[in-house]
Amino acid sequence: MIHVRGLARRFHTRRSTVDAVTGVDLDVAAGEVVGFLGPNGAGKTTTLRMLTTLLEPSAGSAEVAGHDLLREPALVRRRIGYVAQGGGCSPHGRVREELVLQARLHRLDRDRARRRVDELMDRFALTDLADRPTASLSGGQRRRVDLAVGLVHDPAVLFLDEPTVALDPRSRAHVWDHVRSLNAEHGTTIFLTTHYLDEADALCDRVLVIDHGRIVAAGSPSELKRQVSGDVVEVGSARPSAVAEIAGRLPGARDVTTTATGVRFHVPRGDTALPELLPALVLAGVSITSVQVHRPTLDDVFLAMTGRPLHDDTQEAPVAA
Amino acid sequence: MPRDTLLVFRHTIGPVLRSPATILISMVQTILYLVLFGPLLEDLVRVPGAANSWQVFAPGILVQLALFTGAFAGFALLPDLRAGVVERMRVTPVSRTALLLGRVLRDVVVTMAQAVLLLLAATALGMRAPLVGVVLGLLLAAVLAGALSAASYTMALALPNEYQFAPVVQSVTLPLMLLSGVLLPIAFGPDWLRAVSKVNPLTYAVDAERALFVGDYGATDVLTGVTVVLVVFGLTVLWGTRSYRRQNA
Ligand SMILES: Nc1ncnc2c1ncn2[C@@H]1O[C@H](COP(=O)(O)OP(=O)(O)O)[C@@H](O)[C@H]1O
Ligand SMILES: [Mg+2]
Numbered sequence: 091m092i093h094v095r096g097l098a099r100r101f102h103t104r105r106s107t108v109d110a111v112t113g114v115d116l117d118v119a120a121g122e123v124v125g126f127l128g129p130n131g132a133g134k135t136t137t138l139r140m141l142t143t144l145l146e147p148s149a150g151s152a153e154v155a156g157h158d159l160l161r162e163p164a165l166v167r168r169r170i171g172y173v174a175q176g177g178g179c180s181p182h183g184r185v186r187e188e189l190v191l192q193a194r195l196h197r198l199d200r201d202r203a204r205r206r207v208d209e210l211m212d213r214f215a216l217t218d219l220a221d222r223p224t225a226s227l228s229g230g231q232r233r234r235v236d237l238a239v240g241l242v243h244d245p246a247v248l249f250l251d252e253p254t255v256a257l258d259p260r261s262r263a264h265v266w267d268h269v270r271s272l273n274a275e276h277g278t279t280i281f282l283t284t285h286y287l288d289e290a291d292a293l294c295d296r297v298l299v300i301d302h303g304r305i306v307a308a309g310s311p312s313e314l315k316r317q318v319s320g321d322v323v324e325v326g327s328a329r330p331s332a333v334a335e336i337a338g339r340l341p342g343a344r345d346v347t348t349t350a351t352g353v354r355f356h357v358p359r360g361d362t363a364l365p366e367l368l369p370a371l372v373l374a375g376v377s378i379t380s381v382q383v384h385r386p387t388l389d390d391v392f393l394a395m396t397g398r399p400l401h402d403d404t405q406e407a408p409v410a411a
Numbered sequence: 412m413p414r415d416t417l418l419v420f421r422h423t424i425g426p427v428l429r430s431p432a433t434i435l436i437s438m439v440q441t442i443l444y445l446v447l448f449g450p451l452l453e454d455l456v457r458v459p460g461a462a463n464s465w466q467v468f469a470p471g472i473l474v475q476l477a478l479f480t481g482a483f484a485g486f487a488l489l490p491d492l493r494a495g496v497v498e499r500m501r502v503t504p505v506s507r508t509a510l511l512l513g514r515v516l517r518d519v520v521v522t523m524a525q526a527v528l529l530l531l532a533a534t535a536l537g538m539r540a541p542l543v544g545v546v547l548g549l550l551l552a553a554v555l556a557g558a559l560s561a562a563s564y565t566m567a568l569a570l571p572n573e574y575q576f577a578p579v580v581q582s583v584t585l586p587l588m589l590l591s592g593v594l595l596p597i598a599f600g601p602d603w604l605r606a607v608s609k610v611n612p613l614t615y616a617v618d619a620e621r622a623l624f625v626g627d628y629g630a631t632d633v634l635t636g637v638t639v640v641l642v643v644f645g646l647t648v649l650w651g652t653r654s655y656r657r658q659n660a
Contacts, residue, residue, distance in 0.1 A: 142502050167504050178499025181490050182426045194418050195503040239499065 091247055091279040092118040092141065097150035099136050110136040112303040113150070118281055123273050125294035126283040133303040134283035135175060138251050141281070142172040155247045171245035175252045177236035179224035185235055186211065186220040189242060196243035210238040214268065230261025237268060248272065250282040254289060269293055299395055306395040315386045321360030326352040326380035333378065336370050360385075415506045419513020423487070427521060438525045441476045445469070445532055448594065453537075465538030469530065470548055470620030471593040474613060476529055477522055477552040481559025482584045484518045485567030485576060492571050508652045514564055515557045515648070522556035523549060544623040551623070551640055555616050558644035561651040568654055591617050615639040
């Protein structure tokens, strides 16, 4: 559904040139949910704006929804939806009006536009807000309008830029539900960006980690985590050194550390290591008080790939009012 | 394309229809000129062919109205650019040209409404002019406003925040206004001022308006003025559509 080769974008400002995106290759199959994970300034928005025909690439090529991005931008636009980081509600628009306008811009005739808008307002729980000025809506309500606006023409591919940035947890969960059901029930291919690890983890079939304009890692959330450090196993016991000796014999075990109350070590896969570890402990007569397996987070992935933590810049991307 | 233009027009005229008072508020400056400056000229200005000074002053003020409404139009684009409205529309199949023309059409219509109010006020103050000339003058002013608004939107795209946009607009509109004889016929001025005013397209618009308001429809001033305004309109719309197109892949 999306095929990108060598996509790059350089910005020239008065004083400097910024290589915002430097040679991105990626493929997204129909029906996939793929996420771009990276810190602020990594080049996520720039990539998305190129893929949605808003920004001319400095180099590279792409096919989006079956059409060449550079040669057939008008055909691409018919088949994609885009929800920008700050949304796209007019400062003086009203909910229904904004939706109808977008449907009409997508060439739906008056009747079809009205039916489609009713359907979307129902789906996104906007019916009661139909005549409200969008400027008066809460963040979560506005985000639902943004999503509905991006979907008026039932696009094959939906691009979401930081869909839940600055939302409260409940609204966030709602957006996640909508994204999931859109993909599950309508088969919409979804390409989203986020700098939240839990979001990438919760929504994406595949994650592309982007930093300084290039992709530094790719895989399913669980693959990525395994690639970095395997799982962390923690065993509580009154005899840590005995546990440590047995744990050290497990295939692939490393970084075994003992504390006063237990042992901590890494194995490639915690779920398959435990069935080996536990009988061995029983056989050796070592009693334990607790066992825990942690999957490493995408924080660990990012740290391992880039040498710095994901959230070393604390500044949040601003959301347009 | 006409359909897209109408869609964009209806969208951008929405706020005006909801609170029509904004039409008046944005022309306060022009009304002040009319009411507080116009009467000063009643005994001062005697122009051949004009029965009273309002026939000279009102057409000038009409051009000033078109200038302000047109040139300042870009300010309305800035919040939309910031809110992502423009990008949201650009990810639809809508014609790029319509995104500009729909807004220009809005300014043409708003200018016409304002011009009617202005001319009614002028009539109340004592202006007497032939109806046909006034209507033609109004249409010419509306096209002029469209030309300026196309230029204004194009500048706004290039300078998308108020700090950069406002000084440019102000430093262009004021000389354009002063060098066009909007307030007093430039013929009253010294030779060098008249020479400078000749490169200002607005001068020709003002001269044409004045001829129309005294009913001199066949005057070369009318032909020249209409031609200049239409050419400027064509050029600014061309410039605008090019930059609206260039903004994307
Ligand atoms: N229009 C622009 N002009 C100049 N630099 C830009 C522009 N847009 C983005 N950048 C720069 O490109 C880099 C990537 O930005 P962006 O794609 O917005 O990152 P992200 O969305 O991942 O936070 C940043 O360094 C940003 O400052
Ligand atoms: Mg961004």
